[in-house]
Amino acid sequence: MHRAVRRKLKEIQPDLVHGQGTELDCAVSAVFSGFPNVVTIHGNMAELARQFRARVGSFYWLTARLENFTLKRTAGCSATRHTPSN
Numbered sequence: 001m002h003r004a005v006r007r008k009l010k011e012i013q014p015d016l017v018h019g020q021g022t023e024l025d026c027a028v029s030a031v032f033s034g035f036p037n038v039v040t041i042h043g044n045m046a047e048l049a050r051q052f053r054a055r056v057g058s059f060y061w062l063t064a065r066l067e068n069f070t071l072k073r074t075a076g077c078s079a080t081r082h083t084p085s086n
Contacts, residue, residue: 009033019070022077023063027070038076041067 009017019030019039030037045060045067054060071077 005029006033009035019074022067022070024066027074028066031070031073036075038078039070039074041071041077041079 014035017030017033017035017037019027019037021027021042022039023042023045027039030039045063048054049060049064052060054064
């Protein structure tokens with residue numbers, strides 16, 4: 001987590017920290033913030049990595065691991081769902 005983010009969180013003392021997207025650094029920042037936290041899942045990165053047969057070190061491989069890492073450490077999560085238009 002960036003030093004500026006840590007300083008701001010310490011300053012404002014939030015009741016809850018929200019990490020937007022499990023595949024991004026935001027979720028990692030939330031789970032290590034020291035405050036109660038939740039993360040939003042925008043896609044099942046582990047499933048995408050499996051479907052794309054992601055190679056070790058690739059974007060999908062890494063995001064699947066970040067998702068797994070953060071979901072094990074958060075107090076809760078929300079999910080979004082994309083509904084294709086006709």
